[in-house]
Amino acid sequence: MSLLEDEDGSIASKALAELLTYGKRAEGIIKRGQESCNPIIRKRMHQLQAITRIRKSREILIRRL
Secondary structure (H helix, E strand, O other): HHHHHHOOOEEEEEHHHHHHHHHHHHHHHHHHHHOOOOHHHHHHHHHHHHHHHHHHHHHHHHOOO
């Protein structure tokens, strides 16, 4: 989680990318992060959730085609 707090956006992006590789296992981390008292963590967890929603929607769309 501390990497997500890094003010260097490239480090935070790498940490987010790593969390995305966890798939469903990251859901608990995302939920806890969204409740964090740290606004940077909350923001990045909401970004991560948005990314996972878009990916899920894309997978559903692909299956329907």
